[in-house]
Amino acid sequence: SPPHSITSVFFGGGTPSLASPHTVEALLEAVAGAAHLPTSAEVTLEANPSSAGTSHLAGFKAAGVNRLSIGVQSLDDAELRLLGREHTAAEARGAVEAARGLFPGRTSIDLLFGLPGQSCGAWAKGLEAALGFCDDHISLYQLTLERGTALAAQVWGGALHSPPQDLLADMYQTARTMLVAAGFRHYEVSNFARKGALSTHNLSYWRAEQYIGVGPGAHGRFVPWGEGGRSREARVQTLEPDAWMQEVQSQGHGTRRRVVLSPLEQMEEVLALGLRMDEGITTERWGHFSPHLSLQNVFGGPGEAKELQQQGWLVLDGRGLRCSREGLALLDSLLPGLLCQLQQ
Template sequence: MFDYLSVRSTFSLMKVLHSIWKWHPIKVGSISITHVHTLSNEDLKKAEQRLSHATLPKSYINNGSVYVHWPYCRQRCSYCNFVKFIPHPNSYWTVQDNTLEHFMVKELEHSLQHSYITNVKSVYFGGGTPSLARPQMIEKVLETIQAVCSLEGNAEITLEVNPTSFETNKLKDFKSVGVNRVSIGVQALDETSLRLLNRDHSVPEALHCINIAKQLFPGRVSVDLIFGRPNQTTGSLVKELETILSFCDNHISLYQLTLERGTKLFNQHLSGEVKVPSADQMADLYEVAVSLLGDSGFKRYEVSNFAHGCSAESVHNKSYWRGLQYIGIGPGAHSRVVPKNTIEKNNVVYNVYSSKCSEQDKMWSGSRIYEENSFNPTIQLSKNFFSCTIREARVNAADPANWLREVQIKGSGVRKVTAQTVLDIVSEYMASGLRTSEGITAEKWSMFLPQISLFDIFHERTLWLQESKLLCVSKQGLKATSIGLNVLDSILPYLLNILEEKFI
């Protein structure tokens, strides 16, 4: 019944899925949330005691990426609820650029020294409007990485850009200090939408910026576009995409407009001043865009990202989707990192052993041998094994003033630390990895859980999804089909519940 389904039927299919679930009972509830700790000296001591023996291969812990969050914008877009600030004279959150840069470099140096990362594969400058910063900031960040560890020779260095004339004129300077890829926040190609979204550029400025960027960064230009805007039709979206493709044929990020509580656009919609397309209309818009981009040679390698050839894909974003390590610096930045409270033995890195894990778990976690059918169902891992911490999720203080104070005191702006277990990590990997055309690969899964394969966990429990042509499960991995990607939000909770039932 699903062979001929298109995106137009997305929402009716969701209802079908929910009715099918009545015959496939799942555990009610979500993945358990670990306690959030305030980072103090006492908490750091407790964290060391909490860390387990669980292992990760060196190929994982020695590689990572860096995200630099620039906290300032010239103005706030009407749809935006990101952590960003509009600098005002004498406001407590306004920090001079050179001061901000100095402490970003200090935090980066501290974070790298307290991690096992020795090789940085990509650096991403995003957040507010980093292209308003000085090129020297980027130069200092790259120099710091080289001084503390190593910046891969062909590392991807991405800069987010708003296509104003001022920022376009700075692109050449940014290239001279190491930037080799840009992501341009065009968002719309009609003046009415730009005004509604409170963007600070015009359509001619946007097209000019794309043209200049294409000359400076051939093959490495990405354009952001928002669909589902008020009064948008499939015809107007096609026209916008055709215009963009005539200027740039590298990479397009296509995001559905989301009304975030507290934003100006949300309040306008709530009052009836602004009306956005219905769910069915949103599905139509997305289907038209996917079809047009596919016909133009673009691959949908992630739900919202389309690239013309593998070389145009975002290396940095793929590292997130694959569950790899990354260090975030700057106000409001997030990190996922293996803390340096570990022991190295025989080329395997062990976190500090936690007595609650059994000797059998210790034996299993010490083994890095993975074969497709290596799991012996007669040998059971203790459930405590899956509550052993092997990574941390960190969140920096949000506003620049408090972040600066944290860095001055501790060397890092981290305000909260969440211990991540094996289950937390593989759950995050599934939630992000299933959004990609690659899906969850057996090879990457084995970095976290070499003791049991994806096939053993999911094959039998997902036969109904496989027969419905929504999911592919094999010895090589797990991924959503083209149709499955369109209804992933309905499939994912079922898969996460299978995982939770297995290990909780």
């Protein structure tokens, strides 16, 4: 049986904006043919500034896209060259302004910090420039070096040096202070929104809702009711594009692996993802996955969670479990102990 209703569609990974608007339109028609796709559904497309001309974006809007996520990354041309990006700062600004004209209030930008040689002052200057023309959603990501890239080879070879951890922490805190002062809500570790412009699609991940991943390397989490399933599954699509297409043509799908998640595995995901949000894990959401063991039962007694509450990093009350403002910045170091407590 088809899902009752689709709340969001997200075209991401690679550079979807290189595709034809007709391709996106055909895909959305296929989604609408398989399930109810209301006009209110959020339909996001990731775009690079180099492939985000006004006429091209207008084509995507006509195809059914109603939200854009633009990979600005930096507003410094030297940093963009270091990252190997094809666009310039001026092109990034132009792409965002064009997108805002077509998708007002629904244009997000991505920015990177922690680049080799980057100072906190340079990062703050770039963010201030972005605040001068951005819309109502910003995602901030610490640079991750990827094997096989020229930048990774330079850093690992010692030619360039990544910022130390204390400087990375300063960059993050500086950004958070600036964005909150500009009216943004820090609603997830890496995401900020104002005027209610939260990403519906990404919230579905963090709230452990059901989602279907389609395309090379895509991941999904859902209960396959149509196949007679009754348990939440993790599904992973074949990574290599050519192999994925061959599998779809020969067997009707590109699913490489499917795993039925145990109740403990589901609770681990709820914990790790839910604590990324400022709202945390609500009592109601936890009860959906753990009807017989409440948050108070698991984290209310002596143990790691109690210590983190006493230190001011964690909050457990009638609403649920969440990080404090200070704890959210330290989530990666808090999670291992909390996961151990859950497993016990």
